[in-house]
Amino acid sequence: MCSAGALAPHFDHVVVLERDELPAEAEHRQGVPQSKHPHFLLNSGRRAIGKLFPGFEDELIAAGGLHLMPSMDAAYLDGEGWSARKRSAMTMIYSSRILIERVLRDKIRGLSNVELREGVGVSGLTVHDGAITGVQLSTPGGDEHLDADFVVDAMGRGSSVGDWLAAAGWPSPPVQTLDAKVTYTSRWYDLPPAGQRPSSWWWQHLVIMPTPDKGRHPAEHDFLVNFFPVEGDRVIACMGSWGHKMPRTTEQFVESARRVRTPLFASAMEQSTPTSPVHLTRSTGNKWRRFDRWSTPPKGLVFVGDSICAFNPFYAQGISSAANSALLLREHLSRGRRLDGKFCARFLRRQRTLLGVPWRLAMARDQGYECAVGTEQLPKWKRRILAAVSGPAFSLIVGAAREDAVVDEHFSKVFNLDESLGRMMTNPRVLAGLVRYRIRAALGRERVPYGFDPQAEPPATDYSPADAASTPAGAGAQP
Template structure:
């Protein structure tokens, strides 16, 4: 055992995963959560983003499964759906609907609230984890702040009844999210505040929840479970909704979240303007799908989407006795679905380090921060690769105008080229899936000559008319359901309205 007591600040995904890790190395683990946690999969005040779609990337899925064995099976048993996006999702790219075919990547689809409920159930089964609800953390108690001997000793708190208390701890882990006050408490105790890397691309997204129609009443063309419409690259006049990244996102209980988001555009927040915007999204199937469903919520809008990395790894003297995991240290633009998985990956790093039996001294904290930095570099680079393209973006990570123009000009075309090559080159498909799921860095992929060979070869074949999987199906029609997994023997879906060769644009 590394100590008697560990305290986790926050009972969301990051906090629960961290508690699961700590339970194997401390006599008691105390989770302090401000909200009263629901027994079932319900929204709560401390997680307003739960009303929007959440992807659990494969690296995060595996990390949570390593912390809580059986997590994926429990999530599926509770209603989560294990799907293959290339077969079960319809993607509308710049030139129209992409072809449907099998791929290497699977995902488990569910709501954020179900993911949390399943993890909470796992935590509640661990005898030495205590979750205290209705708790407001008011400060950290420490000594010798800012020196090599400085250490966080415990947590000051206030109960729901207003009683002030103190909990001594051998280790405190801050998982309070974007709004964490830990830096202020540390600064007041003598530590230097860490630098912050920031980039806010003014992303706003808006969502509404729907019940799907009964299975026997759904259109025959609904082979898909998930609809994705990417922003247009047309530089001419078009409705601003063509700039949206739009999702018809399936969740448990025969429900879906209709979500639209954009960079720098004011998004609808009322029912009438939301529905009108859905109908102006460039793929007509998106509006048709919404109207076939029954709304069950109001419209939910979120603007708190900036990227922020608090660089504890750059401190000359990090605070001993305190670690930071999740949005408390690195918050991402939610468009990229990296938050939960990045937090779980950090918790897994802590698990590996605690298993070594190393003392919780300065060397331990410096080593953890270095390894965490290496892990966070992967999603951070992906977020920067797109968000640096906008001239209205603000923060420390904005780039020179010439570089911004290059990113704006080529990021979506490169993304489309990768997707196109992936249809006929398993190596390209696997490489991109690894980057998307945070198993490989963007830098590694960009330096891979075999990857670029696959892109160039596909483009040459395309120019010569020698590609074998058709693409660019008319976005004004339903997504074609033909399965092109074997291009020599395509299998047409009974409900498809497009010819197997596609309505090429």
Template structure:
């Protein structure tokens, strides 16, 4: 059953494309309005400046996109995406040194943002009833009975250099205009109440530069790894600011990598000379050595628009009918936590399920429909939002509605690291905790649900007791000034357990 003649998606980035996939089975035509001229290949564009930085496609996101667009993951890998197991293919520097290398249940697909988007655009263009209008600026929305019990968004006003001003009636509109969306302001102008907004900006800034990797046969013998991660120090003494950086040497398609450094509340390098100099001062020399072995192919790209922002449309006294909100247009996250694409595609999957139900039951897309959708979307967004709050609230530099009093902030900061250390330490030796932590990282499970699991709690207590007795079986804390060891510490790959009393 068709739910209407026309659905309009505002914005053609990842969130908008996923929304188009959710809408296509239920409307005669889906029109995507995009300001940029979209490249045919994997190329950067003005509307997605963050494409120049690493993008993790979390498993919940890759699964959601795969449900909306069957074959997406295969197409991404065929286009050059790398299917890797981070615990075996990443060198990971944690609080005291290099972590152990071992097999785990979690795999990921690594690629650039521009490749992910290009593959997804190709999948959208296979849908016969989806039309992407490029070079179009959305100017406003058309409404009826704004703010009233029957208030509804009925259409969209837009313009282009080629055609000029236009408007179109819509049975459903999707706001996928990102952080800077003006839709909430347009709704207020039309008569709806101002949307409550929750914010927390931990002043995250990150800077990246792209490199060509050496040919595989020309790489140093010690490069067993493909992904390099250096976590911020937990040491409170004197050290260079770069020790506070979160560092990634992130593999992408085409034999390339993205060198990225980011921080909370610290000025980041903007020039190539400063970028290289800062890299030489991070906690492990391997990062700068790896950069020096590669050929730079870009300038330095810096981003600082990274605050968490949740527009709480679900709290409006009268929810507008005829419109839903996807991606950063409703909930934007600190990009450090790699939650944006997965949250957006998850919302699109929820939208498809609600549209499927409406089509099957013959129910109209009235205010009850939009209230139910917002309530279900809220449940999905609470998981990534809670994870972002748990970390960003601990920073003194943070501002916004969700900041804490100083005494609470200090407790949160201390507990966040302690909890992280305990869980990651236990995950090295406990396959159940490792699997649950992987699910939390990939937004398949909330941290709260993980910590309610009796088996997880028991495993954490057991690990803590064994640590106190010096009976850990997997080493860690290997010297950060040396190359990370390539030993496979997967239990079945180790001849016998060892006592770890002398290991940090």
């Protein structure tokens, strides 16, 4: 849908081919099983969608999306205990995937030259003289052919376009992979009525990071856990892990929740009303089809979203990367150049730079896991070094961000895909902030406390500096 928004100003007629019958409201559908899990809309993604569809963010919030500052509105358990609550540079929009889709569908249906064809499968491409000239369709009425001047592959992880191109004479693209064996499982709940919630529930989002403890402990202490707020006073309780077997039944889900390293997660679930079964997903490997390495790419074809680069969903990079690819496509079309092979090659080169930022972030974490397999798997000695360094390095950055506004701002940009990790870590001011914090921590002179008892309620105290700005810097969009 983002790609359709990018194409609409430049073509007489844009057709979105959708396999499902689309619901009128925010509802789950067969083609998007991952909609049952939490979806973060990072700032770079919400800004890109806003450029493609002006008013999107306001309409998402009007439909129930929540504009929150995680450092103030989320209880965050990292390292040995709860983090302090304070203002920061980052805000986010919380909503379900199905609400994001519904708002986007409403925007698409407002474009007079965009047609949504539902219940249609794509079974092949038509090729002439090195150019893609259309697609083959499977419809309830039989097979069809649809001519096209330009085609966008947005068919996701399971896209067959690469195979169809290989059958037409192009080489199979090199593929980079890394599967860290991530599995996550979710269940939806209705929150108690506002007046019946515990007075200690100042938070709206609950986040529990994996334990840094390397000794013996329950497997659940290695889980990444979210009690994730969405529209309609609902939450998605989600547990995920790298390499562990995850609960599949409601009974197993509840029992695992009770073994998480804080009792607050299970307690919050028990005080809420379950409204769904347990949903489990294991198709989570990182996969980058390197179409950009072709010397002669097809004319009239580009790729967006998971069809070219799919990420470990833990890092919330998918929607934002897809939206930014669509925005990049609009920028290239706006230059008025011919839709020839050079156009597609230029787009792929620019897209390579765009996708490289989230890809390197995903590799920086997933390559450290012993269970990770794929072309990007590190030798054992490198993996051990990365595993030993990445955790403490992340904790150092998080700690410095608590106390240093500049580190906080750049960390927010990295998290939201507005800046690469490499650029942040070569910024002299950021490095100085990290060193200063490390020295202060060694001397026991941190300004913001941390490590509050995970067995107790997270502290509600606002530890923001007295001179903290009333408006977050670098939020990326207006509330």
